[in-house]
Every structure is written in C-alpha cells, then in structure tokens.
Amino acid sequence: MQREKKLNFLADRVKKSGGDPIILEISVGKEVGWADISISDVLSKVGKTTEEVFSLDRGKAADIVIEGAKRLVLELYEKNEIDGIVAYGGSMGASIATSVMRALPVGFPKLMLTTMAAGDISPYVGTKDICMMYPIAEAGLNKVTRRILNNAAACVVGMANSPDLDDIAEKPLIGCMMFGVTTPCVLRASKYFESRGYDVIINHAVGSGGRSMEELIGDGLISGVLDITTHEIGDYLLGGVLSAGPDRLTAAGDIGIPQVIAPGGLDLINFGPKDTVPEEHLSKTHLPGKGLYIHNPTVTCVGVSPDEASLIAEHIAEKINRAKGPTAFCIPMRGWGACDLSEPNKDLGWAGPDPGPVWVSDPEKPERSLRSRKFARTLLDKVDLEKSNVDILIVDKHLNEPEFADLMSELLEEMLTGRWKKGSHHDLSYIVHLEEL
Amino acid sequence: MQREKKLNFLADRVKKSGGDPIILEISVGKEVGWADISISDVLSKVGKTTEEVFSLDRGKAADIVIEGAKRLVLELYEKNEIDGIVAYGGSMGASIATSVMRALPVGFPKLMLTTMAAGDISPYVGTKDICMMYPIAEAGLNKVTRRILNNAAACVVGMANSPDLDDIAEKPLIGCMMFGVTTPCVLRASKYFESRGYDVIINHAVGSGGRSMEELIGDGLISGVLDITTHEIGDYLLGGVLSAGPDRLTAAGDIGIPQVIAPGGLDLINFGPKDTVPEEHLSKTHLPGKGLYIHNPTVTCVGVSPDEASLIAEHIAEKINRAKGPTAFCIPMRGWGACDLSEPNKDLGWAGPDPGPVWVSDPEKPERSLRSRKFARTLLDKVDLEKSNVDILIVDKHLNEPEFADLMSELLEEMLTGRWKKGSHHDLSYIVHLEEL
Structure with missing residues (x-):
C-alpha cells in the first residue's frame, strides 16, 4: 500500500516532468497487481513462475528476478522503448534494480533512490554511471519524500532528454x-x-x-x-x-x-x-x-x-x-x-x-x-x-x-x-x- | 588545463540543457582565473585572501574555502539567484563541494560527480538529498566522460525545472x-x-x-x-x-x-x-x-x-x-x-x-x-x-x-x-x- 502510493507518485511525477512512465515490478515475495509489467512477465523471460520463485529464499528469488528483469529491460532498450531507468527501494530493491542498471550501457540514464545511498554504495554502483540519491525519510509519502521523488523524476527525465552530443567531433x-x-x-x-x-x-x-x-x-x-x-x-x-x-x-x-x-x-x-x-x-x-x-x-x-x-x-x-x-x-x-x-x-x-x-x-x-x-x-x-x-x-x-x-x-x-x-x-x-x- | 576544459564543458552542457551556469571556484592551491566567481570572491566572504589561505596546509585551507563558499552560495540561494548545484572533482573537491551542498535545504537540486561515488559516500552525503554520480573515467574529456557530463548537466537542469508540487495538498x-x-x-x-x-x-x-x-x-x-x-x-x-x-x-x-x-x-x-x-x-x-x-x-x-x-x-x-x-x-x-x-x-x-x-x-x-x-x-x-x-x-x-x-x-x-x-x-x-x- 505504502509502496503502491510511493511508486505511483514517482510515476506520476515522471509524467508531469514530460516522461512516459512504465512501472516494472521486481517483487520477490508477492505480486502487487498494479505494475505495467508484472513480476510474472519478468519471470517468464527466464521460464519461471511466481509460484516457483516466491517459494525460494529471498536471496535465490532475487537472483532469478534480476536475470529476468535484465533480459526484459535489455529488450526494451534494444527496441528503443525506454530512455532512462529510475528505481526506489530498500537494500533488496536497490540490489535488484542496480543489477539491472549495471547491464545497461554507459550514458543510459540510471537513477537509484535508496536509503542505502548514505553508506558504502560500491555493491550497487559497481563500475557504472548510476546516480545514487538518498531519500532521507525511510517510509511514507510526505512533504520531504514528495520533494525528493519529484526531483528524482525530473532528474531522470532531464537525462533522458539530454541534448545530443553529435555536434562534438569525438576523437577515437x-x-x-x-x-x-x-x-x-x-x-x-x-x-x-x-x-x-x-x-x-x-x-x-x-x-x-x-x-x-x-x-x-x-x-x-x-x-x-x-x-x-x-x-x-x-x-x-x-x-x-x-x-x-x-x-x-x-x-x-x-x-x-x-x-x-x-x-x-x-x-x-x-x-x-x-x-x-x-x-x-x-x-x-x-x-x-x-x-x-x-x-x-x-x-x-x-x-x-x-x-x-x-x-x-x-x-x-x-x-x-x-x-x-x-x-x-x-x-x-x-x-x-x-x-x-x-x-x-x-x-x-x-x-x-x-x-x-x-x-x-x-x-x-x-x-x-x-x-x-x-x-x-x-x-x-x-x-x-x-x-x-x-x-x-x-x-x-x-x-x-x-x-x-x-x-x-x-x-x-x-x-x-x-x-x-x-x-x-x-x-x-x-x-x-x-x-x- | 584539464580541469578548465572539463568544467567549461560541463557549464556548456548546462547551457545546452537550458540552464544558465555560473562557475564557482573552490580551489585550495592556486586561483584559476577563468571562474565566474573566483576563489578570491569566495574567501572575501570570510575576510581572507588567497595569499593567506593557499599558504596553509590543504586541510586547513579547505575548511576556510568551505566556510566562504557556504556563505556565498547561501546568499545566492536566498536571493533566488541559483536553482541547483552541480560539482565535479576528486576527493578534495567532493569534500568541499558537498559540504556546501549539505548547507542547502532538502529539495534544492544537488549533484556531485566524483570517482569517490563508488565507495563509502557517507562523508559526502551526510543526511542530505545529494545525488552522487560515478563518472567512471578519472581524467580527461573523452567519449565516456562527455556522455556522463552531458547527463549530469541534464540531470541538474531537469531537477531545477521540476514541476512544482503546489497542486498537492500537503498534510502538516x-x-x-x-x-x-x-x-x-x-x-x-x-x-x-x-x-x-x-x-x-x-x-x-x-x-x-x-x-x-x-x-x-x-x-x-x-x-x-x-x-x-x-x-x-x-x-x-x-x-x-x-x-x-x-x-x-x-x-x-x-x-x-x-x-x-x-x-x-x-x-x-x-x-x-x-x-x-x-x-x-x-x-x-x-x-x-x-x-x-x-x-x-x-x-x-x-x-x-x-x-x-x-x-x-x-x-x-x-x-x-x-x-x-x-x-x-x-x-x-x-x-x-x-x-x-x-x-x-x-x-x-x-x-x-x-x-x-x-x-x-x-x-x-x-x-x-x-x-x-x-x-x-x-x-x-x-x-x-x-x-x-x-x-x-x-x-x-x-x-x-x-x-x-x-x-x-x-x-x-x-x-x-x-x-x-x-x-x-x-x-x-x-x-x-x-x-x-
């Protein structure tokens, strides 16, 4: 419920910033029912069902979700159907979402909102250009989190609309x-x-x-x-x-x-x-x-x-x-x-x-x-x-x-x-x- | 020279993204001569000169630069003359720039580009909503860093232009x-x-x-x-x-x-x-x-x-x-x-x-x-x-x-x-x- 409100708010702010949000589900415990791309769709990419995966321990389930989400997101990327990726979650959500982000090429806009972003972020960033943003509050939608989610939406839409670099003569x-x-x-x-x-x-x-x-x-x-x-x-x-x-x-x-x-x-x-x-x-x-x-x-x-x-x-x-x-x-x-x-x-x-x-x-x-x-x-x-x-x-x-x-x-x-x-x-x-x- | 090229490129991309860049200098060793707001201007806020400060060890010099830059940036903020802040630097630059960012209120767009952003970022983020972005390459302007700087510029301009939240009835x-x-x-x-x-x-x-x-x-x-x-x-x-x-x-x-x-x-x-x-x-x-x-x-x-x-x-x-x-x-x-x-x-x-x-x-x-x-x-x-x-x-x-x-x-x-x-x-x-x- 909390999660639904927060993520729908984020998607709404992406829209208000001029973007076209698609909500991709990366749950490891229960299908939420309101995502644009459900966890069932994600798992079908690796030939699995929610029944199979949700009965595993969370670590193992996460590995499968990551694999499915990577394939799905890379397909969307290759078909030019996405221009940026933003996620909001705790340590498990950040771990899954940034694993997917790390599979995307340098320069593709990537933003992770997580309270993990006030400590050691090396497990999340790896060697990629992932923006890590600390949302301050841990739970709920309020005056603080709304401002930060609004900025996050504007940030990823801004990056997705970044002016192209074609005018610059790149050296090899x-x-x-x-x-x-x-x-x-x-x-x-x-x-x-x-x-x-x-x-x-x-x-x-x-x-x-x-x-x-x-x-x-x-x-x-x-x-x-x-x-x-x-x-x-x-x-x-x-x-x-x-x-x-x-x-x-x-x-x-x-x-x-x-x-x-x-x-x-x-x-x-x-x-x-x-x-x-x-x-x-x-x-x-x-x-x-x-x-x-x-x-x-x-x-x-x-x-x-x-x-x-x-x-x-x-x-x-x-x-x-x-x-x-x-x-x-x-x-x-x-x-x-x-x-x-x-x-x-x-x-x-x-x-x-x-x-x-x-x-x-x-x-x-x-x-x-x-x-x-x-x-x-x-x-x-x-x-x-x-x-x-x-x-x-x-x-x-x-x-x-x-x-x-x-x-x-x-x-x-x-x-x-x-x-x-x-x-x-x-x-x-x-x-x-x-x-x- | 490297630094001048990189920062001017970043400023140029801010402009291309629709922003109006002001380059603020936070040097601790030598005045660069090409900043919009020079380190002399920064130090004058705390009644110091470059001669006094640059002769100190770098740690002490940094503390004074931070104090001056904080005052200057907060004045600009209070006069509504800035809508966001983005910085690019190594550990010293990140330390000074994020100290200034932490003095700004939650919701004000803040982005730090630094190779420090692939490890423990707690000293930089503190408890504020600072976006930390890993620029992958350590030196020079090239195909990789240009893409990332271009995204960074679009990110901070995007946040500065984020749609306002006035339509949302905030609860106290x-x-x-x-x-x-x-x-x-x-x-x-x-x-x-x-x-x-x-x-x-x-x-x-x-x-x-x-x-x-x-x-x-x-x-x-x-x-x-x-x-x-x-x-x-x-x-x-x-x-x-x-x-x-x-x-x-x-x-x-x-x-x-x-x-x-x-x-x-x-x-x-x-x-x-x-x-x-x-x-x-x-x-x-x-x-x-x-x-x-x-x-x-x-x-x-x-x-x-x-x-x-x-x-x-x-x-x-x-x-x-x-x-x-x-x-x-x-x-x-x-x-x-x-x-x-x-x-x-x-x-x-x-x-x-x-x-x-x-x-x-x-x-x-x-x-x-x-x-x-x-x-x-x-x-x-x-x-x-x-x-x-x-x-x-x-x-x-x-x-x-x-x-x-x-x-x-x-x-x-x-x-x-x-x-x-x-x-x-x-x-x-x-x-x-x-x-x-």
Missing part, C-alpha cells in the same frame, strides 16, 4: 590499463596516441578498473586497447585480491576491436596487509621468482613463479584464440614491471640497491627472465598461430623501456588504421625468434 | 524520533497523528537520524516535533556511539515550532561490540542503574546512573531555556524504555524474567525510578519556569504505557492548533507534583 578512444609498476610504459604510450589525435582512457588495474574497461569495450566506446597491465588475470587465477573476474581480456576479442597486450605486472600477485597473504604463498617466498615485496602496510605482493606464469599463459592463450579482431601479444624478456629487474634502474622504476624483489634470471641467458621464457614458450605453444589476426612478439627489452612502449603503440596504430599485418615489426633487432628461446 | 508533518526501546510509545503517538490528518516522519535515533531531524526542522519542513527518543544527547555527553553532535534538540527551539520531549532511551549509553565499551563504564556496571545490556554482538549498552542523568538534565535545561516556541518536557517516573522496567512486562518491551537491566528503584518510592527523580529535580531546578512557553510534566507512568503516548500527543496537538497553555494536562491523576518529588 584508446583504452589503457595502468598500475604503479608499469607507469613509464603507459605514460609513454598514451602520449604517443594523444599526440596523434586520439583520446586515451587510463584505468587502474585494481579489479574494478579491469571490469570497467571490459564494460566500456562492450558498450562500443573504445576503438583500440593498449592492454599493458594484465595482472588482474594472475590475481584471478592465483588468489590475489585484484582480480577482475573471469571475463578480463575478452571484450575486445568478442567484438573484434584491435588489441595489443603485454604481461605488465604479471610478475606479482597482490594481497592486502602482510598477515593476509595466504600461507601457501608466504611459505614459498624463498623460491626463485616468488620473492616478497611489501609495498606499504596495506599492500603486499608475492612473485609469480615461472611455473605459475606458464599456467597464466595457458589461460591467456585460450582467450586470444577466441579473439575476432587484430591481436598482438608482446612479451618483454627483461622484466614485466618495476619489481622485475635484474639490476637497479631508476628510469625503469627500481631504485635498488638489490635486484627487483621478484626477478628470476634465465640460467641460459642471465640478462633475461626465466619467468618470461616459460611464459613465452607456453603462449607460443598454446596460441593458434595459424590465425592471421593473432601475433606474438618476443621482445628483448624491459616493459618500461621506451622501445617497448613504442612497439606496442606502433602495432596498435597500424591496426587502427588498417595497415597492420601479422609479422609486422618482427624485423626489429630486439625481437627474439622462436628458435632462440 | 510531525517529526518523531524512535529507537527499539521506545517503539510502543512512538507507534501509538504516530497513529494518533496519522488518524487526525497529519503525516509523521520517523527517524531512527542513531546519530544520523537526529542530525537529519534537526536539519529538516531547520529547513522548515516540520510542523511539530514528538521528540520521544533523546538518548543521542546522552551519547553525546557520556561518550556513546550514537551521538548526533552538540546541536541536537535546538532547531525546533530556534525557529519556534512546537515540541513535546521525553527522555526515551536516555537510560542507556550505546556502544558497539562489548570489547569497545570504555573501561570507565565497564568497571561501573555493578553500580545502581549502570547495568550492562548486550543487545547483540555488535550493540552493547550501559545504564545511565542517576548522577549522569542529572548532568544530562542540566544540558537539556539550557537548550529548553533558549526555545522560542511552545515546549513541554514529559518525564515518565516508571522507566524510559524497554530496558528500564521494575518488573517484566511484555507490552512495555521487557520479557524478563528479571527486572530491566538498567532499572534503579527510588528507595522512597520503589515503583518509581531513582534516575527519573534525579533527572526531574535537576530539570525543574534549571529550567526557567517563569517562561510561559515552557512546561515540565512529571508523569507517574512508564514511557511505553499508552497514557504517556497519549499525553505527549494531546499536548502537541494542542500546541499545533493554538489551544495549548502552560499547565495543560497537569490535572491528570498520574501527574506528579513538585512537592511529591
């Missing part, structure tokens, strides 16, 4: 992943593109950054990817805290945009304070390449062993084999970040006095990394090199050396301008050939 | 403070008002709730206050965790609206898990009225001693003496909440088998609370009873007894309808007179 956008240990490479590569008429968006490879990049690519906002920093994959596979989930390094391949990739930061697994590092890693820090690196009291890293690197290569190979667009993977043989250096070098990020804490020399060629060799061998072995859109370049440089950033940049620019062919840049003096590995 | 709004231990009283009193054509807004007395209530009153949204639950004042004075700051119980008095007050919950000081209770309290739980009450693993309470209650009464008396409107304080002599009962009574909130954990009998009249007597004596002593707008009623009931809720409700209704006079309801059989204390 390059997506780039960064972390402290790969900064020199990223900054040089992004300058390369900015000086050539591109915009560059740089995300931090801390989990949310990688997820957001995959979403931006999926939304069609990115023209090409400089995936310099990929340790979120290592953290996903080896239990680190900066995982971006299983879908990292898939969106560019799925939609077929150019990507140039490097194993930046993949020499490290990232954890919180030292006492949170799992024993299985802490007990191995004496082994080659598994060194401990305490960055600060809240960030502790452990090296990736050559065998672990090989595992990661196997995982990456599967993803590369599925890529539909031009894809080059560049492997620097002299280290993958600031902690992975055979000797101190301030320009490359490690002041010393010792070698980088996770450096592991290749006994056959001590200036090269054993981790790199194992990784490269597995990648070359598992990637389908018959594919004309996929190339692997083994580079006798450190990731943070200027030549490496330039190599990645030039490859991506060739791809973006349609000039790239498999084998490009293999003639450089510092490219290592298969037989030398 | 009663503000009411609740906590678990006072629920029976609050629910009965709010039903009383709802059945008589009022709306009731119930806030939880957990600190933010009390602050929000004071703000709503200050914004002129509340017609009368049923301040049944006031332990936020005890927590403020005695070190509990549910403090609402020094200004609790002041707004109604300042603007002169009717208020009827009770010491609901003031028998308890509230803490987190048991191991967070300060030793000074934990060491006294054997003393009369100081009993320990473990509500759940995260909420632990300690009783308020009769002497502590007297201290609280002194503090409250000062606030009541400053009140400009009709003010009645009702003191129940048989307990102030569910934990403050001489014997188990399920209707009043305590199942037993023992007396309530913080109950302390008056040796002279064991059915009454010694805490109540000490509190009442101090209040009667310190409140200026010459004032015709202030009354104190000593009631031989428990706070959760229906007669007590009805007494408070009837007094407030008389005040709201202009029928109240000091001395009203003193003729009830359960009113205790001064000489009996």
